[in-house]
Amino acid sequence: MRDRNIMLTPGPTPLPPQVLEAMSRPLFHHRTEKFGRLFAQVISDMKWVYRTSGSVLMMTSSGTGAMESAVVNLLSPGDATLVCTTGVFGDRFVAIHKAYGLAPEVLPSEWGRAVDPDALRRTLKGKPGLKAVFFQHTDTSTGVLNDIKTLARIVREESGALVVVDSVSGLACEPLETDAWGLDAVLTGSQKGLMNAPGLGFAAVGERARKASDEAKLPRFNFDWRLMQKSLADRETPWTPAISIVAGQAAALQLLRAEGMENVWKRHVGLAAHARRLLQEKLGLPFYAKDPANILTGVVLPQGVDGVKLLADILREDGISIAGGQLGLKGKIFRLAHMGYISKADIDAGVDALARRLVGAKA
Amino acid sequence: MRDRNIMLTPGPTPLPPQVLEAMSRPLFHHRTEKFGRLFAQVISDMKWVYRTSGSVLMMTSSGTGAMESAVVNLLSPGDATLVCTTGVFGDRFVAIHKAYGLAPEVLPSEWGRAVDPDALRRTLKGKPGLKAVFFQHTDTSTGVLNDIKTLARIVREESGALVVVDSVSGLACEPLETDAWGLDAVLTGSQKGLMNAPGLGFAAVGERARKASDEAKLPRFNFDWRLMQKSLADRETPWTPAISIVAGQAAALQLLRAEGMENVWKRHVGLAAHARRLLQEKLGLPFYAKDPANILTGVVLPQGVDGVKLLADILREDGISIAGGQLGLKGKIFRLAHMGYISKADIDAGVDALARRLVGAKA
Numbered sequence: 001m002r003d004r005n006i007m008l009t010p011g012p013t014p015l016p017p018q019v020l021e022a023m024s025r026p027l028f029h030h031r032t033e034k035f036g037r038l039f040a041q042v043i044s045d046m047k048w049v050y051r052t053s054g055s056v057l058m059m060t061s062s063g064t065g066a067m068e069s070a071v072v073n074l075l076s077p078g079d080a081t082l083v084c085t086t087g088v089f090g091d092r093f094v095a096i097h098k099a100y101g102l103a104p105e106v107l108p109s110e111w112g113r114a115v116d117p118d119a120l121r122r123t124l125k126g127k128p129g130l131k132a133v134f135f136q137h138t139d140t141s142t143g144v145l146n147d148i149k150t151l152a153r154i155v156r157e158e159s160g161a162l163v164v165v166d167s168v169s170g171l172a173c174e175p176l177e178t179d180a181w182g183l184d185a186v187l188t189g190s191q192k193g194l195m196n197a198p199g200l201g202f203a204a205v206g207e208r209a210r211k212a213s214d215e216a217k218l219p220r221f222n223f224d225w226r227l228m229q230k231s232l233a234d235r236e237t238p239w240t241p242a243i244s245i246v247a248g249q250a251a252a253l254q255l256l257r258a259e260g261m262e263n264v265w266k267r268h269v270g271l272a273a274h275a276r277r278l279l280q281e282k283l284g285l286p287f288y289a290k291d292p293a294n295i296l297t298g299v300v301l302p303q304g305v306d307g308v309k310l311l312a313d314i315l316r317e318d319g320i321s322i323a324g325g326q327l328g329l330k331g332k333i334f335r336l337a338h339m340g341y342i343s344k345a346d347i348d349a350g351v352d353a354l355a356r357r358l359v360g361a362k363a
Numbered sequence: 364m365r366d367r368n369i370m371l372t373p374g375p376t377p378l379p380p381q382v383l384e385a386m387s388r389p390l391f392h393h394r395t396e397k398f399g400r401l402f403a404q405v406i407s408d409m410k411w412v413y414r415t416s417g418s419v420l421m422m423t424s425s426g427t428g429a430m431e432s433a434v435v436n437l438l439s440p441g442d443a444t445l446v447c448t449t450g451v452f453g454d455r456f457v458a459i460h461k462a463y464g465l466a467p468e469v470l471p472s473e474w475g476r477a478v479d480p481d482a483l484r485r486t487l488k489g490k491p492g493l494k495a496v497f498f499q500h501t502d503t504s505t506g507v508l509n510d511i512k513t514l515a516r517i518v519r520e521e522s523g524a525l526v527v528v529d530s531v532s533g534l535a536c537e538p539l540e541t542d543a544w545g546l547d548a549v550l551t552g553s554q555k556g557l558m559n560a561p562g563l564g565f566a567a568v569g570e571r572a573r574k575a576s577d578e579a580k581l582p583r584f585n586f587d588w589r590l591m592q593k594s595l596a597d598r599e600t601p602w603t604p605a606i607s608i609v610a611g612q613a614a615a616l617q618l619l620r621a622e623g624m625e626n627v628w629k630r631h632v633g634l635a636a637h638a639r640r641l642l643q644e645k646l647g648l649p650f651y652a653k654d655p656a657n658i659l660t661g662v663v664l665p666q667g668v669d670g671v672k673l674l675a676d677i678l679r680e681d682g683i684s685i686a687g688g689q690l691g692l693k694g695k696i697f698r699l700a701h702m703g704y705i706s707k708a709d710i711d712a713g714v715d716a717l718a719r720r721l722v723g724a725k726a
Contacts, residue, residue, distance in 0.1 A: 005389055012606060015390045023607060024387030026368050027378045027560055029684040060562055062423055062602035065585045099584040191603060197390055199423055199562050199605030219582065221462040222428045239425035240554060242562030242605060243375060244386060321392040 004319030008350040010140040010296045011063075011169055011192040013340030015248070019196055022251035023244045030243050036235035038250050043232070045253035049171060049194070049261065050186060050204040052178035057228040059201045060242045063168035063189030064092065066201030069223035070134075070164050070185050071096045074209060076217035079131040082107060082123060082161070084115045084151070087141035088326050089166055093134045100218050104134070111329075112298075114146045114291035117154055124158035131212075132162040132184075137170030138293040141326045143335060145174060145293035149181045156182055162209055168192065172256060173268045173295045173339045184209040190245060192295075193264070195252040195341045199245040205229075268294040271338035275347045279336070282355040288333050296337040298325075302358070307331040310357060318353045367682030371713040373503040373659045374426075374532055374555040376703030378611070382559055385614035386607045393606050399598035401613050406595070408616035412534060412557070412624065413549060413567040415541035420591040422564045423605045426531035426552030427455065429564030432586035433497075433527050433548050434459045437572060439580035442494040445470060445486065445524070447478045447514070451504035451689050452529055456497045463581050467497070474692075475661075477509045477654035480517055487521035494575075495525040495547075500533030501656040504689045506698060508537060508656030512544045519545055525572055531555065535619060536631045536658045536702045547572040553608060555658075556627070558615040558704045562608040568592075631657040634701035638710045642699070645718040651696050659700040661688075665721070670694040673720060681716045 007014045028034055039058070046056040059065060071093070075081065081104040083093045090108075097104045107123050109115050115135065124130070133155050138145050152163045162184040167176055171186070172193030178186050184206045191198035205213070205225060213225045227238040256264055272294035276287070279299060288298030301307045308331045311324050325333040334354070338347055370377045391397055402421070409419040422428060434456070438444065444467040446456045453471075460467045470486050472478050478498065487493070496518050501508050515526045525547040530539055534549070535556030541549050547569045554561035568576070568588060576588045590601040619627055635657035639650070642662060651661030664670045671694045674687050688696040697717070701710055 005391055007390065007392055009392045009394075012390055012392060012603065020387045020389070024383045026383070027370065027375055028368055029370055029372045029375060030561075031686075032678060032684060060423065060425055060428070060605075061585065062604070064602040065423070068585045096584045099587070100582045189603070197605065197607040198393075198603045199608060219463045221459045222424065222431045222586075224462070239427040240375065240552070240561045241425070242423075242560065242608065244560040244607070244611075245562060245605065248607075315395060321395060323394075 006320040006346050006349055008337050008342060008346060009321045009323045010335060010337040010339065011189070012198050013192055013195065013337065013342055015197060016195055016252060016255055016341050018251040018255060019248040022247040023197065025247065027243055030241055031236065035243065038246060040235045042246060042250050042253060045257060046202055049253070049256065050178045051176065051180065052204050052206070054179065054204060054206040055210065055229060055232070057203045057205055057225055057232070058237060058241065059223060059228065060199060060239070061201040062198060063187065063201055065223060066168070066187040066189060066203055067093060067166055068096050069201070069203055069225065070187055071100060072218040072220040072223055073213040073225040074132055074162060074164065074185065074216055075102060077101060080127065080129055081105070081132045081134065082130060083134040084120065085109065086113070086115060086136055086144045086146060087111060087139035089136050089139050089141060093166065111142050112144065112289045114144050115151055117147065117150050120151055121154050121158055124155065127159065130159050130161040132164050134164045135166065137165050137167035137176060138174060138295050140169045140296060140335070143289040143293055143296045143298040144291050148176065148183070152181045152183055162212060169295055169339070170293070172264055174293055175265050178204050178206070190249055193340050194249065195255065196249045197245050199242045200249060268339060271342065271344065271347065272297065274344050275336060275338045278347065278351045282351050283358055295339040296335050298333045298335045300333050305358065307334055313357065314353045320350050320353050322350055369683040369709050369712055371700050371705060371709060372684045372686045373698060373700040373702065374552070375561050376555055376558065376700065376705055378560060379558055379615060379618055379704050381614040381618060382611040385610040386560065388610065390606055393604055394599065398606065401609060403598045405609060405613050405616060408620060409565055412619065413541045414539065414543065415567050415569070417542065417567060417569040418573065418592060418595070420566045420568055420588055420595070421600060421604070422586060422591065423562060423602070424564040425561060426550065426564055428586060429531070429550040429552060429566055430456060430529055431459050432564070432566055432588060433550055434463060435581040435583040435586055436576040436588040437495055437525060437527065437548065437579055438465060440464060443490065443492055444468070444495045444497065445493060446497040447483065448472065449476070449478060449499055449505055449507045449509060450474060450502035452499050452502050456529065474505050475507065475652045477507050478514055480510065480513050483514055484517050484521060487518065490522065493522050493524040495527050497527045498529065500528050500530035500539060501537060501658050503532045503659060503698070506652040506656055506659045506661040507654050511539065511546070515544045515546055525575060532658055533656065535627055537656055538628050541567050541569070553612055556703050557612065558618065559612045560608050562605045563612060631702060634705065634707065634710065635660065637707050638699060638701045641710065641714045645714050646721055658702040659698050661696045661698045663696050668721065670697055676720065677716045683713050683716050685713055
């Protein structure tokens with residue numbers, strides 16, 4: 001088992017052989033026709049994934065960098081914003097705001113619950129000057145899916161605020177319609193539904209967000225969307241990109257294109273159903289999220305079970321990575337992911353490893 | 364020739380097969396003992412490369428991101444700084460300052476010339492409140508090498524300012540002694556002397572710089588050295604790292620370790636001598652830099668030769684990437700790199716491709 005390496009983690013997810021092969025090819029320079037073609041293809045395919053005719057910008061960074069890029073490109077000192085939090089990644093949006101001297105209003109949801117549309121509407125009433133509202137599409141810390149279509153509609157109805165969505169773990173897993181739902185900026189990372197290695201962040205930037213980025217006063221350089229937008233016309237990036245990961249992304253997007261976006265979403269419905277049926281049958285433990293996404297299943301461990309040790313044992317003895325709970329949930333839940341290139345066979349192995357230990361522990 | 368791909372560009376440079384192999388292995392998760400070991404090895408090896416017993420921090424970004432990290436972690440609004448420019452990358456330090464609302468004093472050198480130690484000393488006189496002085500170790504736009512040892516000594520003698528060095532294209536090519544020369548922060552990228560794919564930035568952060576980063580008031584989140592430093596204790600990064608490129612870096616560092624740092628420097632002396640001998644013999648054109656580094660040779664093209672077309676032809680017909688001039692030098696010079704994993708055979712092929720066209724053009 002020592003060499004087995006099954007990843008059931010909510011990002012990074014396993015890489016298709018085509019992606020590994022693309023990254024193993026000799027490097028080439030990024031100020032060339034060859035890179036320009038590759039980059040243009042990635043951007044074009046990303047527009048297809050995002051369902052947008054607006055701009056898609058690429059940066060060499062984690063998903064967190066892409067999240068920061070939205071804050072610094074859309075906002076100015078003193079701007080009023082609202083962050084709807086459903087877990088760790090909503091809190092990260094708040095932390096980024098604070099790092100830049102902004103004090104966002106926060107609409108927290110009970111952990112495990114999605115943002116309540118009525119609560120959002122009440123919060124938005126009487127706040128005409130709000131500059132932007134920030135959401136997670138899915139939050140991997142809680143496994144929650146937010147109803148972005150409805151939430152964005154409510155923002156439009158009640159406010160002139162920009163709608164900013166962190167879909168780092170949602171894009172190419174759960175349905176998302178950037179243009180049809182009126183989303184102004186949607187952020188993602190390469191290492192989840194996009195089935196690539198970590199290292200690239202993307203931002204879909206609509207016309208209203210592009211205008212806002214021209215006027216925003218927060219400081220930025222590496223993450224300046226205006227520079228990225230300008231370079232895009234020459235099929236370049238402002239700074240040297242992670243060329244190997246761009247090549248990997250092109251290969252992964254080709255796989256998604258061949259599958260078709262509706263089928264990608266259906267695949268995640270199928271994986272989630274498979275995982276939950278199996279978890280129910282073999283473990284019979286309660287699921288954590290009340291409003292679950294198809295990207296992962298959070299499972300509440302029985303009292304007395306040391307979740308940290310359990311997952312460490314499974315990784316060491318079975319070569320399977322399963323994520324634990326974060327912050328207050330540490331040791332109390334596990335999070336079994338079923339997203340991206342994770343297969344039913346991977347899930348079977350993971351649930352089997354859990355059952356062998358937990359069913360014994362319960363007895 | 365169509366599939367030939369020789370890179371004589373000053374970053375990215377070609378990848379050793381061991382690096383490509385490392386990047387082609389199945390991905391694994393970054394919150395694991397396995398990644399912790401890999402990351403700790405990379406940091407330990409980077410300290411060896413930097414010649415420092417201080418901290419080395421790693422970020423998923425281009426070298427530009429590492430440069431920005433130094434500005435935002437060391438400075439506060441209103442801080443007085445000096446940027447010594449020897450080409451495009453000095454100008455980039457200035458641009459980053461301006462993006463964050465700072466107005467650095469600039470000590471420009473004539474393009475092709477290194478920073479003049481006497482001019483630096485004169486400029487520093489009577490400026491007791493200077494917070495930091497910024498240098499390039501080597502500037503790939505001009506091919507210049509700065510005498511960082513002497514320049515850093517002068518800063519120490521004349522000022523309490525921090526010494527910040529962009530060694531993105533110099534580290535593991537030209538001698539650099541972070542601790543012995545009293546350098547407070549040294550920045551680099553993975554894709555040049557470090558023989559890895561682009562995607563990682565590093566910062567060597569000495570004790571004075573670490574203290575400064577605790578007190579600095581410029582906003583930062585993704586590039587916050589304090590968060591990186593804190594995660595380092597757990598052999599982690601604050602955000603998901605570009606795991607594949609970290610694996611590539613470990614493989615490349617193993618090669619550098621086996622070679623020995625003094626031998627790495629000697630290799631670049633040898634490559635530069637070889638390239639210049641050959642260029643002199645086959646082309647007989649003047650070299651651009653008056654104070655040249657061993658990383659590349661800039662060559663002035665004869666009047667009437669379209670440098671842009673020349674290099675495009677060589678890339679298309681011979682599969683060899685050679686860089687042209689930047690900004691005011693566009694079309695007027697070419698820059699043949701001899702750094703990192705570039706071999707003598709690569710250089711031979713590049714000079715041959717140039718000679719076949721230029722000797723004809725001269726006749």
